Amino acid sequence: MTSTMKKSQHPYMQTANMVAGGAALVLAGLALKYPDRPAFTESRHDIPSGGGYPLIGIAPSIILNKERMHDYFLEGFEKLNTMTNTAIGIGMPRTVATIDPRNVEHILKTNFENYVKGPMLNDSSGELLGHGIFNANGEVWKYQRKTASLIFNVKNFRDHFTEVFVRHIHYMNEHMFDVAADTGKPLDFHDLMFKFTLDSFVELSFGVELHALATEGKVPFASSFDAAQLNAFQRFVNPAYKLTEALSDWFMPWKTSITQHLNIMDSFAYEVIEKRRKELAGGAQYGDLLSRFMAAKNEKGELLNDRELRDVVLNFVIAGRDTTAQALSWTFYSLATNPDVEEKLAAEVKEHITSEVENDPAALYEVIKGMKYANAVLQEVLRLYPSVPENQKYALNDDIWPDGTVVKKNDYIMWSPWAMGRTAKIWGDDAKQFKPERWISEKGEVLRETPGKWPAFHAGPRTCLGQNLATLEALVAIVTLLRRYEFSLVPGQNITYQVSLTLPMKDGMNLYVKHRK
Numbered sequence: 001m002t003s004t005m006k007k008s009q010h011p012y013m014q015t016a017n018m019v020a021g022g023a024a025l026v027l028a029g030l031a032l033k034y035p036d037r038p039a040f041t042e043s044r045h046d047i048p049s050g051g052g053y054p055l056i057g058i059a060p061s062i063i064l065n066k067e068r069m070h071d072y073f074l075e076g077f078e079k080l081n082t083m084t085n086t087a088i089g090i091g092m093p094r095t096v097a098t099i100d101p102r103n104v105e106h107i108l109k110t111n112f113e114n115y116v117k118g119p120m121l122n123d124s125s126g127e128l129l130g131h132g133i134f135n136a137n138g139e140v141w142k143y144q145r146k147t148a149s150l151i152f153n154v155k156n157f158r159d160h161f162t163e164v165f166v167r168h169i170h171y172m173n174e175h176m177f178d179v180a181a182d183t184g185k186p187l188d189f190h191d192l193m194f195k196f197t198l199d200s201f202v203e204l205s206f207g208v209e210l211h212a213l214a215t216e217g218k219v220p221f222a223s224s225f226d227a228a229q230l231n232a233f234q235r236f237v238n239p240a241y242k243l244t245e246a247l248s249d250w251f252m253p254w255k256t257s258i259t260q261h262l263n264i265m266d267s268f269a270y271e272v273i274e275k276r277r278k279e280l281a282g283g284a285q286y287g288d289l290l291s292r293f294m295a296a297k298n299e300k301g302e303l304l305n306d307r308e309l310r311d312v313v314l315n316f317v318i319a320g321r322d323t324t325a326q327a328l329s330w331t332f333y334s335l336a337t338n339p340d341v342e343e344k345l346a347a348e349v350k351e352h353i354t355s356e357v358e359n360d361p362a363a364l365y366e367v368i369k370g371m372k373y374a375n376a377v378l379q380e381v382l383r384l385y386p387s388v389p390e391n392q393k394y395a396l397n398d399d400i401w402p403d404g405t406v407v408k409k410n411d412y413i414m415w416s417p418w419a420m421g422r423t424a425k426i427w428g429d430d431a432k433q434f435k436p437e438r439w440i441s442e443k444g445e446v447l448r449e450t451p452g453k454w455p456a457f458h459a460g461p462r463t464c465l466g467q468n469l470a471t472l473e474a475l476v477a478i479v480t481l482l483r484r485y486e487f488s489l490v491p492g493q494n495i496t497y498q499v500s501l502t503l504p505m506k507d508g509m510n511l512y513v514k515h516r517k
């Protein structure tokens with residue numbers, strides 16, 4: 001070979017170099033044109049933005065902050081000193097986010113028709129939620145809302161639900177709390193609350209005795225449920241989820257795949273439905289949630305098939321189990337870290353809850369409604385620890401929000417109950433402090449806030465159907481447990497949230513229990 005031949009490149013290499021050079025030039029050009037956002041996306045300089053990287057937008061920040069997402073959103077508003085901002089990342093849609101109560105009320109109530117559950121929710125959680133109420137829009141949503149609302153009446157609350165809650169609490173007292181108090185061994189309160197709300201909810205909604213409280217460790221159905229929900233949230237922040245999930249299945253075949261988790265949950269739901277069909281065929285009569293849906297007609301005027309009933313069962317378990325269990329866990333965390341509040345609440349409990357009241361569900365139901373400090377404590381917990389910490393909808397048409405922000409058709413819009421509860425702009429300089437007193441008026445009445453300012457239970461036509469049920473369940477648990485026990489945190493724990501669709505504690509919460517004197 002001559003030296004000239006050695007130096008000159010193979011023709012293919014020359015072409016490859018030219019292509020690479022051209023691509024680099026195009027990329028550099030695109031990066032100049034799109035310095036803070038993905039290529040070919042619109043600039044929205046009319047709305048404050050924390051910026052982003054050329055061609056990838058905010059994707060890296062989202063990935064870096066995915067374990068502390070709620071605080072990351074709060075910091076975004078605080079850094080920009082604004083209540084509305086916007087961001088976009090590669091593989092993620094344009095999102096306009098707000099914590100302005102006027103905007104939130106506008107989205108959820110005033111212009112409700114314009115904001116729907118969008119394709120992104122369906123993509124990330126369609127397998128889990130199916131066409132259930134959380135995922136549905138229009139007529140599919142309407143018939144489910146109407147059917148479910150039939151069970152939330154005063155008679156059910158007073159005569160049935162309260163009794164179910166008290167019975168399960170008494171079971172926990174006898175088998176868990178008394179044992180922990182007598183032996184001095186700590187217990188995982190968070191795990192216990194999930195079992196309490198699960199057992200109570202499946203009993204009062206589907207007539208099933210699951211015995212989660214009597215089961216050592218986690219019930220398989222519940223583990224799969226947690227995994228599927230976590231996965232659904234992770235899909236929100238991981239545009240490449242199809243690839244990463246496939247790789248995980250491929251390289252870690254020993255790990256339970258999301259399909260396996262879904263199968264476990266489906267089996268649970270189908271068993272519940274089959275059991276009920278058999279009971280009904282044998283002449284049994286029920287007036288609970290499941291029987292209402294079995295007698296209902298869907299949006300096409302037909303009775304629901306098993307797949308639709310499966311969606312009902314799973315959506316309602318999410319609604320009825322997690323949110324309330326989390327609210328209870330954060331309540332006992334807040335009490336353990338604010339002894340003065342606990343003392344005040346315990347005094348109110350002592351004044352109102354006698355053994356006679358506790359053992360008479362109708363009386364307990366009435367007494368709890370009048371316990372002002374207990375109600376204020378729960379509202380304060382949900383201000384700082386909203387069970388649905390972030391929420392999102394999809395704009396069907398252009399709109400202008402009360403603060404002047406222009407929202408465009410196909411934009412995703414987001415509001416953050418977590419950030420709203422912690423911003424001084426809404427709650428004043430002590431926003432981050434736990435102070436139930438802020439909910440008590442000068443006349444000693446419990447203050448109610450507009451749902452735009454305190455959207456813990458959503459607002460407008462899609463307001464939480466279970467608000468009264470959840471409030472009752474949480475207060476029954478709080479007052480009956482505080483009446484008997486004193487709780488304290490096992491030292492050395494880092495109690496924090498796990499980023500998910502709701503607000504679970506990342507590593508649970510171990511508490512010591514003492515009999516209250």
Ligand code: HEM
Pocket residue numbers: 133134145148316319320321323324327382386387388391455456457458461462463464465466467469470471
């Ligand atoms: C502390 C406890 C609870 C909190 C903080 C809470 C909060 C919420 C929130 C924020 C939403 C709106 C979610 C969305 O964007 O779709 C919602 C919806 C809903 N909640 Fe609750 N919830 C709680 C407990 C319950 C319970 C115990 C039930 C029992 C049935 C329930 C039933 C529902 C239903 C059916 C919806 C969907 C309403 C609709 O889309 O029309 N929730 N809840």
